[in-house]
Amino acid sequence: MHMGKKMKAAIIFAFIIIMITTLFCISSMITFAEDYCTVTVDYLYSNGDPAYESYIAVFQKGENIDVTVRNPEILGYTPKDSLEADAADETVTELKYNNISQDYKITVYYVPREVPYEVRYFFQNISDDLYTENHSLDESLYKGMGLTGSKVNAFQKIDGFTQLFYNEDAIAADGSTVYEVYYDRNYTLINFDLDGGYGVEPVYAKYGSIYTIAEPVKSGYVFSGWARTNENGEYINKDGDKIDKAEAEENREKFTTGTIPANDEYYKAVWKAEQTDYTVVYSVQNADDDGYSYAYSVKKQALSGTLVSGEDDWSDAKFTESLEAGTTSDIAREFLEFNSDRTDKDRAVEGDGSTIINVYYDRKDYDIKFYYAWKKNDNYYISIETQNYYKGEAPEDLKRLYNMPENEQVMVEKLPQVKDKEKYETGFDLYSPDALKPEGEFYYIKFRARYGQNIRDLWPLEKLEPCIATSNSGSSANPVHVGDILFFST
Numbered sequence: 395m396h397m398g399k400k401m402k403a404a405i406i407f408a409f410i411i412i413m414i415t416t417l418f419c420i421s422s423m424i425t426f427a428e429d430y431c432t433v434t435v436d437y438l439y440s441n442g443d444p445a446y447e448s449y450i451a452v453f454q455k456g457e458n459i460d461v462t463v464r465n466p467e468i469l470g471y472t473p474k475d476s477l478e479a480d481a482a483d484e485t486v487t488e489l490k491y492n493n494i495s496q497d498y499k500i501t502v503y504y505v506p507r508e509v510p511y512e513v514r515y516f517f518q519n520i521s522d523d524l525y526t527e528n529h530s531l532d533e534s535l536y537k538g539m540g541l542t543g544s545k546v547n548a549f550q551k552i553d554g555f556t557q558l559f560y561n562e563d564a565i566a567a568d569g570s571t572v573y574e575v576y577y578d579r580n581y582t583l584i585n586f587d588l589d590g591g592y593g594v595e596p597v598y599a600k601y602g603s604i605y606t607i608a609e610p611v612k613s614g615y616v617f618s619g620w621a622r623t624n625e626n627g628e629y630i631n632k633d634g635d636k637i638d639k640a641e642a643e644e645n646r647e648k649f650t651t652g653t654i655p656a657n658d659e660y661y662k663a664v665w666k667a668e669q670t671d672y673t674v675v676y677s678v679q680n681a682d683d684d685g686y687s688y689a690y691s692v693k694k695q696a697l698s699g700t701l702v703s704g705e706d707d708w709s710d711a712k713f714t715e716s717l718e719a720g721t722t723s724d725i726a727r728e729f730l731e732f733n734s735d736r737t738d739k740d741r742a743v744e745g746d747g748s749t750i751i752n753v754y755y756d757r758k759d760y761d762i763k764f765y766y767a768w769k770k771n772d773n774y775y776i777s778i779e780t781q782n783y784y785k786g787e788a789p790e791d792l793k794r795l796y797n798m799p800e801n802e803q804v805m806v807e808k809l810p811q812v813k814d815k816e817k818y819e820t821g822f823d824l825y826s827p828d829a830l831k832p833e834g835e836f837y838y839i840k841f842r843a844r845y846g847q848n849i850r851d852l853w854p855l856e857k858l859e860p861c862i863a864t865s866n867s868g869s870s871a872n873p874v875h876v877g878d879i880l881f882f883s884t
Contacts, residue, residue, distance in 0.1 A: 431455055433498045435463055435487050440477055445504040451489065459491040470542030470567020471504040481505075506542035511571040513538065513548050517555065518579045520603050525576055542567045548575050554601035554656035556580055582654050586620070587627065587662040588612070590745075599654045606651045610663050614670035614698030614745020619646030620661035627662070667698040672749035676708060678725060679733075679756045681846035686754055689725065690716035698745040704737035704753035729845040730755040757844040762852075767810055768795060769822075769835040775803045776810070792825035796834050812839055817852075 431453050437446035446466045453459055464486050465473045474481040484502050491498070513536055516525040529536075531552075540546050545562045555577035565571045584597040584605070591612035597605045609617050621642040624630050629642035637645075646664045671693050677686040690713045696702050708727045717723060733754040743749050767776050777798065812820050819840040826833040843849050 429455060431494045431497050433459070433489055433491075433500070435465075435500045435502060437466060437473075437502050437504065439471070440503055440505045445471070449487075453491075453494050455495055457494055459489055459494050461489040463487040463489060465502050468504050468567075470507060470509050470569075472507040474503045474505050477503050477505070506544065508539040509542050509565060509567060510569040511538055511540055511546060511565050511573065512536060513546075513573045513575060515550075516574065516576045518577060518600075520579065520600055540565045546571075546573060548573045550575075552577060554580055554582070580656070582656065583658045584652075584654070585625075585658070585660045586610070587623065587660070589663045589665065591615070591617070591663050591665070597654070601654050601656055603654045604651065605654060609650060612663070612665055612745055613747065614668050614743070615665035616668060617648075618643075618664040618666050619648035621646045621664050623660045623662050625658070625660055627660075629662075665698075667700070668745070669695045670698045670743055670745055670749075671695055671747045672702065672743050672751060674704065674751045674753060676713070676753045676755065678730065679754070679844070681757060681844060682848050689713055689755075696743045698743055700743055701740045702743055702749075702751060703739040703741070704751045706732035706734075706753075708732075708753075708755060724846070729758050731758055757846060759842050759844050761840055761842055762849070763838045763840045765792075765795060765836050765838050766812075767806070767837045769809070769837075770796070771832055774806045774809050776806055777803050792823060792834070792836055793827060795836060796825055796827060809837065817841070 433451045433453065435449035437444065437448065439445045445468055449463055451461065451463075465484060473484040475484045481503075487500060487502060489498075489500075515528045515531060515535070517528045518525055531550075535550055538546065543564050545564055548560060548562075549557055551557075558576045558578060560573060560575050563571060563573075579600040579602060581598055582601050586594045586596060586607070588594060588610050589612075591610040593610045594607050597607065599605055611617070621639075622630050622632065622645075623642070624634070624636075629637050629639055631637050631641075631645065642662075643664045647661075672695070673691055674694055675691045676689045678689045679686055692709075692712060694702075708730065710726050713723070713725065733756050736752075736754040738751045738753070741749060741751055767774055769775075775798075812818065820838065821840070822835045822837040824833055824835060841849075841852050843852060
């Protein structure tokens, strides 16, 4: 009971003391405010955060104030009297007040200033995947200036390399920032268009590495060098400008080793043609069908890549030389006609000697006449017994028939009729040796066949109707099958 009363009395006493103290302080402040003025200089970063502890000065009212306050130095920042772009540097703050009568508050802003930083470049090695610092770039790339707290874009496009990610730390105020940037080597393609040659493969390797190639080979050609092209095969110069083929080949480069470039490159082989063999094959039309058979061949020469055509230059001598020992042939140029339409034309000569030019010859066609009967003095005659064969041209052959001995001919009652007329041409030739003798009519069967053709099926045996033969005296005789013995000429 007594303890409770004492506690309550202590609390009341403490409260009274606090109230008395508060009233005293308020009274003192009122007295201070009535007698003194305060000048405060705040130091802030541009974002409004405190940069340094504020400067506070107290002056008695009515005083004339002329005080210079040196603003604190903060590494990497410059004091400014405002945040305007054209704000002046504020290394000191001047406090000048005549008969000061009120409080003042001044703000000094600290804005970032440019400080140095460094960049170190590391390039991937050619021989492995490690990195080595590079010092061969332009000097301006290794050092720079940047605003305190900002971040530097240390990216530099370097031919032949790809930049990796790096830690973009803000620039330290003390200028100690060092960026380390790493670059991987690109893989670059060197492509070779061999234009029909062989022996060189495309090269795909790290930029800066050394490569070696062989000289390409192309049968019938000599390698002259490499002409530059773009990826579309168009000729270009070293600057990438399009040029014509002649200029590109004139500026050709010849190399078997080099350094992998920073960008893809394309080349096309330049070749110089050499004299190259090609084969000319001569073929002759078959006698009994429309196909052609090999006769002989010869070797000729021309520059690789040039166009050649078959010519009408058959040689009987070379054909004879090509025949197997002990064999003969009656084929000769006089019985052949050059087939220009079928013969090869404008074929390019391949450098490997594989070009074949085909030359074709057709067999000549000949008319064949079979004189199966003739008429003299209004009488019809055919030959008997003797097989007379005549080869030549009228009228000499007809003269021989006209003057045939009586024992080699027989008179018939009428002109024999030709069977299968649609298969033959029929008619008669007139002949009279002189004006004193009567004219003779010589009846023939005619067909056309090519040289060497088997005409067994065309031979007009049994192609005439039988007729009754009579003797020259008019007595009857045995029937004769006309056509067993015939005359013909070509």
